[in-house]
Amino acid sequence: MLAGAQLAITLCSLGLGVVSEPLIASTLTPLFHAVGLPEAAAHAVAFVIALAVVTFLHMVLGEMAPKSWAIAHPERSATLLALPFRAFTLLVRPLISALNAVSNGLLRLVKVRPREEGANPRTPEQLQHLVAESRRLGLIEANDHAVLSQALRATHADITPLIIPPGQIIAVPAAATAQQVIDACLRAQRSRLLVGSPADPAGVVHIRDAYLARKRGTDVTAAQLAYRIPALPPGTSVADAVARLRAARSQIALIRADDGATAGIVSLDDLLTTLLVPA
Known part of the structure; x- marks a missing residue:
């Protein structure tokens, strides 16, 4: 799912770059040329402005605003997006697998062994230690610490x-x-x-x-x-x-x-x- 999200963001960025930047640049170039800028300079300035506008819109409207909405309304966003996003990941799974294989191959070339997701699960004892350290450092409240500790202790308790x-x-x-x-x-x-x-x-x-x-x-x-x-x-x-x-x-x-x-x-x-x- 993470790889699918990364691929979708990249495709959106490329799509906006291919469609929007030339359109905005071609619209602004005559205006800058009309105010006296040489044609090459007018095109360069228009291209930089177009790139900035597209990047701003993509980051704000395409990433930051949806992320904030999903954090504020996690259940509704998951309900609305789960099925279409799963369909997208199923559709591009061959491409994701190919990209992942290439990435793992590059890591092996530099003597780094790729690790599969979830290959290093935490034991209950490690989780207890993390919870205790989080409380000691003030990262979680006392009530949260008590609930988490109780849940970890009771996980293997007999009914x-x-x-x-x-x-x-x-x-x-x-x-x-x-x-x-x-x-x-x-x-x-x-x-x-x-x-x-x-x-x-x-x-x-x-x-x-x-x-x-x-x-x-x-x-x-x-x-x-x-x-x-x-x-x-x-x-x-x-x-x-x-x-x-x-x-x-x-x-x-x-x-x-x-x-x-x-x-x-x-x-x-x-x-x-x-x-x-x-x-």
Whole structure:
């Protein structure tokens, strides 16, 4: 993506130079010639002014202003630009690969070994040291230091302390109506409840789906509104559990022991709290 951005900027610069500079220079040359400058001097001055104008516009409108907009609105800029920029990089990938090969070849000629991107990953211990040094030098605030340190410490922590055992799980029967699901959620002050037996749930139902079903007047049961939840082994790390829940687009995971028995559930909220809230 970085190589694609560099190539696009270079192409824009060359395009502006080829089209704009001759146009501006040809427009200004007669004016300077009319005020008494020799033709060669008039052309040179006009060319310098054209080059300055094009460079200024390219840097301000083409690079600095879009960069500032992207920093101020990162989500919107990423949403708008991700697909077209990815299409551009796919289109010019052969050219990027060729340029990269030439660049690596030149580096090898001067006895420099090219390093692939991401070939030198940081260990958690190195990251902890960087965070500590950043705090010591005053580069990050105390709250940021606490959050980062907690996230790094909790990455490999076990989810076992976060597991809610079956005896504490609130569930609704599989045959419960939409209204019964709503009532149960309100009593438990939860937006999601397991469906069926806590020891062997059929899935999880969201109060939003129950409200929508009641509004439509459809006669559905909790089992029909439920969606499947991923299952994790008890020894899963917090970081891995978060990644798997996000990949499954689920807020709850079922914890199953090696013998297949249900050991409980764990929620994404609890996992993120462990990662981001200092102890």
